Amino acid sequence: MNPLAVRVAGVTFPSPLVLASGVMGLSASSLKRVADAGAGAVTTKSCGLEERKGHPCPTLLPFEHGLLNAIGLANPGVDEMAGEIAEFQARSSIPVIASIFGRTEAEFGEAAARLLARVRPALLEVNVSCPNVGSEFGQPFAADAAASARITGLVKARAGHVPVAVKLSLMCPSIAQVAKACAAAGADAITAINSVGPGMLIDPHVRRPILANQVGGLSGAAILPLAVRAVWDIARTVPLPIIGTGGVARPEDALQLILAGATAVGIGTGVYTGGLEVFGRINSFLADWLDREGLRSLDALRGAAHPARSQEAHHG
């Protein structure tokens, strides 16, 4: 048995590490490359009904502590992406997660239907939380538990047997309450968190926001503690598997998310800060860790930092 294998909503990932949506996610070939690097599942760029070119550049702005991104949901459209997914599936046995978004609640359902008419991904991920299209779409749906739940329901109604993960944002009073609403509406998994904010950086010489979109979602090392806490809160509140995402670049980062309650761990910005080797490096570390602790799977670590369990097993 592969000790790193995890199951998310009935789907087996050979490693808990998941390529997060929006990173190297536009083509079958780039997804394949990440799968070969050691990812246990790969997520496509979020796709909508129509092709979008996204915002002008700069769309991505690294700074010392993370990254701002305002790609603006550039994507070839679900129809095209269905072709890429099919090609990926022909070339790799790693599960592929298809990420979709809509400009309106109804569009989420349509996007799911259009995609699933052409291809059957291992999971569908519903991105209700993109923080960098506010000027165009208004607030992310994920700020509103009821809207997130309605979207979950609409997508579930079209998803048939394909399990549905809902991708949440921290930018709300309680992410756990939004997760609960989505769970009640039928979500099979929660992905948390999307990039945070959005944030802004200004060049003082030209006195302008640097991103063409002015603001962009904050990701990378800066948000790791926020992701750990989000996963912790969700794990306490809903019994769904969590794809914990945010700020993972080092092996210990992934371990923290698992101890907080994540079943799988998404990596986005870490592909930049840690290189594509990030997947292999964390896989080896986790395998060694299990070995050293005498564990045969990650099950015993999942959520192990929560008091109820940790008090039995570990004292200071």
Next chain:
Amino acid sequence: MNPLAVRVAGVTFPSPLVLASGVMGLSASSLKRVADAGAGAVTTKSCGLEERKGHPCPTLLPFEHGLLNAIGLANPGVDEMAGEIAEFQARSSIPVIASIFGRTEAEFGEAAARLLARVRPALLEVNVSCPNVGSEFGQPFAADAAASARITGLVKARAGHVPVAVKLSLMCPSIAQVAKACAAAGADAITAINSVGPGMLIDPHVRRPILANQVGGLSGAAILPLAVRAVWDIARTVPLPIIGTGGVARPEDALQLILAGATAVGIGTGVYTGGLEVFGRINSFLADWLDREGLRSLDALRGAAHPARSQEAHHG
């Protein structure tokens, strides 16, 4: 004329740099020390009706990109703090901002009244946004625009001629809308942002959150882009002066907040990452910058990154 002087709600600060609440803010002597280091105003630790010891330690956890804190509003109570404020005022001419909090909406009004019965600070800052007492008080009031407005009203009713700044959190769908509600309720200034999240870090060996309170507010360099964006949004939405706070350690950080629309700039974690010299260093930089740009005050820089103004003055 001192080119760095700014006016916040009728109060002149000799420098835009403000010691943020909760940092070196428990005693007259430590506030005095920060004033001597170059702060243009100093804020006390947030005080409530009763003395509080705060959470057990670790209460403060630096990591590579910022700091988590869960002091838990340790404070000697407003009565004691009134004495410290009076002593500070006897020893320094720098304006002192008294920060207060309440466990209930009504307590905010009472805390303001009790404090003002004893002493007259230059400003009153209403902390509706502490992110690390959630287990005790529930969600910060700042997540709810209506509650924040009610508290603003209650404090204003007791504040007499002392201007009131409301300190907001980013952890809500729209900080600008909360600011707007507070402005309508009579706020004289907005302080933004409080620490973010909260966040959590877990030690994988002992499988526990490191902070005794499990979660703590995220501050420092990691949140600078979030603070810049918050100030930008508030400046576009309400005409109040803003004490822009979050992640400032380098001179350019302060400048970014001013260009985004802040009148004054709060520094908390920067006292750790940059040392107490941070105030003097940024003051010199700003004075040099004004000199080099041929400006006689910070007025021309305030909000200058906003399109309407910047398009007149600056092309790429």
Next chain:
Amino acid sequence: MADSMQTVPILEVIAHQAELKTFILPRILDAAPGQFVAVWLPGVDEKPFAVSADGPETIQITVKAVGPFTRRLLNCRPGDRLGLRGPFGRGFTLMPDSLLIGGGIGNAPLRLLAQRLTERGLRYTWLAGARRAADLPFLGELQKNPAVRLFTDDGSVGHPGTVMTGWTDALAATPTPPRLVCGAGPEPMLLAVREAARLHRLPVELSFERYMKCGIGLCGQCCLDGSGLRLCVEGPILTEEQMQGVTEWGLPPRGPSGRRPATTPKATRP
């Protein structure tokens, strides 16, 4: 961090032609030949450009007008501020007895390569081609360099014809066969160079272009079909081995949405 944005004033502008200029900028970063930088025109956009030369305190980029961004850039004057970040990608190997083959604006990165080879005392031959004289940057400089042979399709300067016509001559004229062929220019030219190098069993490194947004390997925009290689990180200079895994040569490249335009009848997957 070099990947974060910094704005700098333009120090000097050299107008080679109305539509072709070199910008001299403060050296806030060090680039290897073939590496590129992202240039931000505040309020407009940000686009990739190769570094075409450097000095102790300056770096140069050479820009040809092809669309809205490059046209706006060519209107910039000394003192205007540009954002700069990088360098991105991997450059050419510095090899004695290199054969440089450039087409049009592709001669820009080769200019920095020639500079570095000269600095290290390494011999090279540089075949610099363009459709017409007006498309050749640094014409005067190239004409003075004895290692350079010029070609224009219309014969307006140098030998008439494409650089490929100079290929056999170049092989004959150099005392030893080139130890590395370095090419930059339009993709059909590059594929022809690749083919020729394969025929002569010569190692080759070629500079390709794809639509780029991030330059740091995240957005996925520049990933090549087949191997999934990211041109902005593992390229833009590719070796023969790197080119082999790629299945999209000859196809119209993916645009800013990530979609590949419908294949025109002429193009075929090799």
Next chain:
Amino acid sequence: MADSMQTVPILEVIAHQAELKTFILPRILDAAPGQFVAVWLPGVDEKPFAVSADGPETIQITVKAVGPFTRRLLNCRPGDRLGLRGPFGRGFTLMPDSLLIGGGIGNAPLRLLAQRLTERGLRYTWLAGARRAADLPFLGELQKNPAVRLFTDDGSVGHPGTVMTGWTDALAATPTPPRLVCGAGPEPMLLAVREAARLHRLPVELSFERYMKCGIGLCGQCCLDGSGLRLCVEGPILTEEQMQGVTEWGLPPRGPSGRRPATTPKATRP
């Protein structure tokens, strides 16, 4: 970053007495004598302790039971994990001909100071006092060290009386007057040392304690009245000059809320 938390297994525990133990920990940080670390007992609390010795791969802290935290700590065994961060604050100056004066657990930081002075071949005299033998850590070690003179209030070991009684003898016995007096122990003792040093016009550095939460100068908990000096950053070792700006000597110190307990009738502002 040394200020961020790292947990380490306890390597060894030396029980000096039931209520006084030394913990040997992996050397994940380097401390100067007088500097302190924060020790986290997961699930309990985190408190400041001076480093009392180090080796190539270990550091030691010596802990006296005084309340809930220290009692829990003293129950820990080898293999248990503690969190450790630091070092915090500024240490003692290393000076030849130092006179070390320690009271009880205050001898812990002086032990590292003595170690460093010995390593550098610098002479010192160490007056180590305590109420009774049971309060003196490393008694065996101290008894073997010819530079040490022991004092106990109850005379259970060494000379009877306080360290202050050894003061005149020590000044007489050393060939040259001490070039620096280094003290650590209860505050009344420190203030007495300060007074005596002032009388003899000797430079002095004393290790004070205040309630501490952060160790990095932010929480404000340890700021001294008068100068506002942060004991965790500018201390815990204070020079005479640093002590002068302080107005709270003799007052009951501020507690974890930041409030100073009502002054007891006996205490007076000096």
